[in-house]
Amino acid sequence: MPQLPSLTETELTRRKFLSNLGKGIGLAALSVASVSSLLEQLNAATKSVEHLSPEETAMDEDFWFEIQQAFSVTRGITNLNNGGVSPSPKIVTEALIRYIWEQEDCTAYTMWQIMEPQCETIRTGLADVFGVDREEIAITRNASESLEILLMGMDLKSGDEILTTTQDYPRMLTTLRQRELRENISLKLIKVPIAPKNIDDIAQKFIDGITSRTKVILMSHVINITGQILPVKKVCDYAKSKGIEVIVDGAHSFAHFDFKQKDLNCDYYGTSLHKWMYAPKGTGLLYVKKEKIEKIWSLMATEKTQAKDIRKYEEIGTHSAAPKLAIGEAILFHNGIGAKRKEERLRYLSRYWMNKLKGLPNVRFHTSFDANQSCGVANVEIVGVDIAALYGYLMGTHKIYTTTINHDEFKGMRITPNVYTTLKELDRFCDVMENVAKKGLPK
Ligand SMILES: Cc1ncc(COP(=O)(O)O)c(C=O)c1O
Structure with missing residues (x-):
């Protein structure tokens, strides 16, 4: 039987690799090539906002432009249903595919003896x-x-x-x-x-x-x-x-x-x-x-x-x-952005569209504007407009994807932008909603 590396050795080498690599960013199991390009991108972006508070960073579109590029999402659909399940940044998907290939090689050994122990990290x-x-x-x-x-x-x-x-x-x-x-x-x-x-x-x-x-x-x-x-x-x-x-x-x-x-x-x-x-x-x-x-x-x-x-x-x-x-x-990606910066950006995005719509007399929110009570997720209703029809119109005509909430206690659209969402995309959503609020759905 060929000599296999001991698990302890493998784990130790990996940890040494990770701790050298991940200091200040986080723990991960990555190839050097992917890591270095992500780190370069994230480090440069975070360096540029180091002097800003998370609240100020939330409004720094240059920083968030870099984060938007970390995803491979289509811009043909404005996805405002990230609450259901979220796209992953490219680095996550690339790693996932790499790990899938890795475990297709001598699977019982590679998956159970090489990869599973790394899950401890x-x-x-x-x-x-x-x-x-x-x-x-x-x-x-x-x-x-x-x-x-x-x-x-x-x-x-x-x-x-x-x-x-x-x-x-x-x-x-x-x-x-x-x-x-x-x-x-x-x-x-x-x-x-x-x-x-x-x-x-x-x-x-x-x-x-x-x-x-x-x-x-x-x-x-x-x-x-x-x-x-x-x-x-x-x-x-x-x-x-x-x-x-x-x-x-x-x-x-x-x-x-x-x-x-x-x-x-x-x-x-x-x-x-x-x-x-x-x-x-x-x-x-x-x-x-x-x-x-x-x-x-x-x-x-x-x-x-x-x-x-x-x-x-x-x-x-x-x-x-x-x-x-x-x-x-x-x-790695989460820690690279920084949890507080991410929170403030998600809250900034929700308040961005909520504030644009709040002045319309028939727009009702089922979510508090209070920072302690909500962050990136909010629910809105246009009183008198059927939510299923609105959902269909947003997606069918404008390729804006949302989700309807039809609960015994209220009805509305749940809107969840994400760190890759642009302000332009939210502007478009608000324009459509404003039109519907003022004129109703087209017949
Ligand atoms: C509050 C809450 N709990 C549990 C779940 C279940 O999550 P999953 O389908 O990922 O298991 C969800 C999914 O949306 C949720 O919103």
Whole structure:
């Protein structure tokens, strides 16, 4: 049998390579050629805004021009539905393809013995972004998987209550309804005020909703249909004092705006990485506080010896290592821009189009303009105009892609620009919306 390099050696060499390369930018697993061109581009761009605050950088179109070029998106469509799933920067897609090719060579060896161990570096990179220990991070396939692990993995008994909102993500509600049917636990839904005057009003709604039977709270950090940011820390602080577990759905918050786990004081958090982190499709993250890992069952059965190991949540059978490794390039890109700069740009873009439309008498927002309450995601309605028809007109006639939100409590269009979106594209969207608001849809 040929002599194979030892895994430890491979891992050590890789880490040395990465730490030399990634200092100040992040952790990644990249070829030198791709790294150097990205670093050159990003370094030059970030150097040019070093003297500016993130808020000032948000308005520096020269800087964002460089970021726009990092994506290969068509300009034939104005994509204002980045909240569903996001395009990745070129460097992520290139890396993904390279890793796919790599694992097609002696797959069982390359994928399991060379590439999988490198995912530990990715775990470290993600832990760094969230500000936690890497032994508390599992790499999953999406927010659904992360959250189902939590929602299905907690022991509950008949009569226990789970508290959440009418605006939480449908799949997460379905998961809880299934537990209702199987185990006779009960689901209590509260209504979140739409664009409340004060974010603390929402915390109070949760606190008022708690009963003596409440064992778990599921709350979105950002409500996906409105972009409303929820006061997670306030609810977690209160719930902890009452011995209630809080599961945070971070699908729309992670890498969207700048925060760490300690800012939430949460013990459980699940997110996708193919939204605001721009990682390959089919990547997600699960955070479980170290001392809680033992009590949360894995979704697929694991050995008793793995009970305290976060990796038990990754026991899903054979799957590709390529998307997981390419998360490294997404982290590199995220850290290269800087989380705070990205947050301020995303907020600047949403306020840019919202401010242009807000003066129109029949335009109604289902999202607060308050910086603490929303960032890049917002929901708008033109009163009297059917949202499905508006969606069709925007895409059919103007190639502006949005998404409709048809909820019991309100209806509107969810608009999510991204760091590659140009102001000209938003101007065009606003012109069309203004025309429709004034004249209605063409017959
Ligand atoms: C709030 C929220 N939770 C969970 C999910 C599920 O994410 P995924 O489909 O990536 O698993 C989404 C997706 O849009 C979401 O918006």
